[in-house]
C-alpha cells in the first residue's frame with residue numbers, strides 16, 4: 582500500500598501531488614483536487630449528511646459569495662479582517678478600462694482601478710443562513726445543513742491550511758437549553774464518527790483566531806465559557822494536531838443581530854458545527870494510505886455503504 586508518511590508540510594504536499602490526490606494550480610493554498618480525493622470527500626460528506634438526517638433537518642445551498650452587509654453586521658471585520666476576501670470589480674468608463682491592460686502589460690499593479698462590489702467570499706458556510714431566519718422561528722426552532730466553499734486569506738505551505746475549502750455545517754436555532762444540549766450531543770457524535778473511521782481524533786476546547794490585541798481577550802472569553810470545541814487529528818507529525826471539525830455555541834449573537842425570536846418573544850440562540858471536508862479527507866489518506874481500495878474494511882463500509 583502506498584503510504585503517506587512525510588513529516589514536513591512541503592513533504593506532505595509533494596506526497597499528495599505524487600499520489601495524484603492534489604494537483605498544483607498556482608497560488609499557494611489554492612491547489613486542485615484529483616478524482617480519488619473527491620470520491621473520498623463526497624463519501625465522507627454523505628456520511629455526515631446521513632448522520633444529520635431527521636424529519637426536521639432542512640437543506641440549503643448558498644453560493645460561495647455573501648452579502649457584504651452580513652459581513653458588516655456580524656462584526657466579521659473587527660474579528661477577522663485579515664481573513665476576509667472581498668470581491669472587487671471594474672465599474673468605470675471605457676477610457677478608464679483601457680488603463681487595466683496597459684498596467685498589466687507594464688507589469689504594474691492594477692487593483693486600485695477596481696472598486697468593491699456588494700459581495701464578499703463566504704467565510705463560513707453558516708453565515709448566509711442566519712438572516713433568512715429573521716422573525717419568529719417555529720416552536721421547535723430550526724435545524725439546517727449546508728455545504729459551501731469558503732474562503733479565508735491564510736496562504737500557507739501546509740496543505741491542510743487552504744485559502745478555499747469546503748465545509749459541511751449543521752446549524753441549530755432555538756431556546757438556549759435546547760441549542761446547548763444539541764451542540765454537546767453533536768460534539769460527542771462528531772468525535773465518534775471520526776473515531777469510527779479509525780482516525781486518532783481527540784476533542785479539545787478551542788478559540789477562533791481573533792485578530793489583534795483585543796482578539797486575545799475575545800479568545801480567552803471563548804475558552805473560559807467553553808463556546809468552541811474542536812476535534813483534532815495529527816496529520817503533520819512536526820506540527821500540533823489539525824482541527825478537522827468545530828462545534829460552536831454562539832449564544833444570542835446571531836439572534837440579536839438578525840432579529841431571530843422564539844415563540845415566547847425571547848431572542849433565539851444558535852449553535853453550529855463544521856467539518857472541514859478537505860482536512861478530514863487528508864487525515865484519512867494520512868492515516869490509511871493513498872489508495873482507498875486498501876483501507877480497512879470497516880472504514881470502507883462506513884464511507885461506501
Ligand code: AMP
Pocket residue numbers: 705733735741742743744746748811824825826827855856857858859860
Ligand atoms: P472554523 O469556522 O474556523 O471553526 O472552521 C471550521 C472547520 O473548517 C475547521 O474545523 C477546519 O476543519 C476547517 N478549516 C478551517 N480553516 C481551514 C483552512 N484554512 N483550510 C482548510 N480547512 C480549514
Ligand code: ZN
Pocket residue numbers: 705706707708750853854855
Ligand atoms: Zn458555522
